[in-house]
Amino acid sequence: MPASVIFDADLAEHHTFGISVRSRALMVVDSVAALANAYQAEAWRALPKLVVGGGSNLLFTEDFDGLVILNRIAGREVSESADHFHLHLGAGENWHEVVAWSLESGMPGLENLALIPGTVGAAPVQNIGAYGVELADFCEYVDYWDCESAERVRLSAEQCHFGYRESVFKAGLKGRAVVVAVGLKLSKHWQPKLGYGPLSALGVDTTPQAIFDEVCRVRASKLPDPSALGNAGSFFKNPVISETLFSHLQQGHPQIPSYPAGEGQIKVPAGWLIDNAGLKGYQVGDAAVHTEQALVLVNRDKASSAEVTALARHVVATVSERYGIELEPEVRILDAQGKAGW
Incomplete structure (x- = not known):
């Protein structure tokens, strides 16, 4: 096997949430040829594969039963x-x-x-x-x-x-x-x-x-440094809604900010929705809505994936009940096979 392969690898340092999950193996590639080998070599062919860059947009819900490939192709x-x-x-x-x-x-x-x-x-x-x-x-x-x-x-x-x-x-x-x-x-x-x-x-x-x-x-004033407080940046997408729904929301919330998003569409900040739903600082175990930027969910110390996903579901349910808007994760939430789902 290539010398750069680590078996039963801890992925905490390879994704910015810093949650301790493991993968069956981890490999660093620095060229297209090395990447091709990771996919074509007999030893890895049958395994699920996940290519990771900075790991800044990932949340693992469980250990990954496959090969994590760190993409380090420079130039x-x-x-x-x-x-x-x-x-x-x-x-x-x-x-x-x-x-x-x-x-x-x-x-x-x-x-x-x-x-x-x-x-x-x-x-x-x-x-x-x-x-x-x-x-x-x-x-x-x-x-x-x-x-x-x-x-x-x-x-x-x-x-x-x-x-x-x-x-x-x-x-x-x-x-x-x-x-x-x-x-x-x-x-x-x-x-x-x-x-x-x-x-x-x-x-x-x-x-x-x-x-x-x-x-x-x-950005530095609003977004926590992942090395100090684990997070994946903006956890949710800013929702794009119809002008009709926005006009209805304005009646009850005249201060709601908005941005044009194409014909008949309005983008509203997810962070504002979460903040005004009273969720800043809300915690589930060691997972919390950041106190400075409500769009960010953080790992305060030793949060588990289950705590982060439970917190995210609570945020989605609360915003939906209050505003009639269903927030969608911007973060990739992955199971043991690398499939999306939470």
């Missing part, structure tokens, strides 16, 4: 056209470090997405977004390893079918595709995106670095 390449910088990034690169590097290299555009945890490979799967910007706004292509056809495939951004926290990698290619590289296109004619929250106070003459600094400041 940063830059080319230019008349109006754009073109970045080719390995899936194992740290996302925030790439954002900081792009600014330092004179290639702004990603600053609104600063301090989002995880790796480059996870970014298109989740179509990460913050402060009015999504990965889809910059994506040029995604390269993935096809586990069924055993070949490397490139999809254009259009073929990725990006939506709000959605992509083809969570739908038609779920369980089949492992992202190995991402291509981004950054305009040389930079314009600030200041439509969300505290960024609007910066003004149109602001700089990319000022936006980066403010995003980092705000």
Whole structure:
């Protein structure tokens, strides 16, 4: 067996919730060839497999009865056209470090997405977004390893079918595709995106670095450091509801914030719904709704997966009863076979 394989591995340090669950085996891969071997080698072929980047969007409900593959495929390449910088990034690169590097290299555009945890490979799967910007706004292509056809495939951004926290990698290619590289296109004619929250106070003459600094400041003030307090960032998606339902909610809750989400649709902040339902600080065992940001569920010390899922169900039920809105997890909740469900 490869020297990098660990059997009966504790996964606590490989996902940001920091809950102690185990996997039958764990392997680190740093190339597409190594990834291909993990899927094709006789020793692993029959086992369920789970590819993990930074582990910042995972909750295991039980021990994983298979092979966990840590994707550490690195690489940063830059080319230019008349109006754009073109970045080719390995899936194992740290996302925030790439954002900081792009600014330092004179290639702004990603600053609104600063301090989002995880790796480059996870970014298109989740179509990460913050402060009015999504990965889809910059994506040029995604390269993935096809586990069924055993070949490397490139999809254009259009073929990725990006939506709000959605992509083809969570739908038609779920369980089949492992992202190995991402291509981004950054305009040389930079314009600030200041439509969300505290960024609007910066003004149109602001700089990319000022936006980066403010995003980092705000995120750090609201989101707990996983190394100090286990969490997976935003646990729930911000729900998109009909204008009719929103108008009804406004009658009883005139202060409810909202954002346009397409024709006849309104996005409302899940954190606001949870906070105003009186759930900040609510605990089930060692699992709790964060006292500063209600959208985040935290592991206060030695929370079990059962405590976190019980807390999440209570949040969903309470918000549904109060507002008639069914919250959906943004976090991937996985069973022993790596299947979603809670």
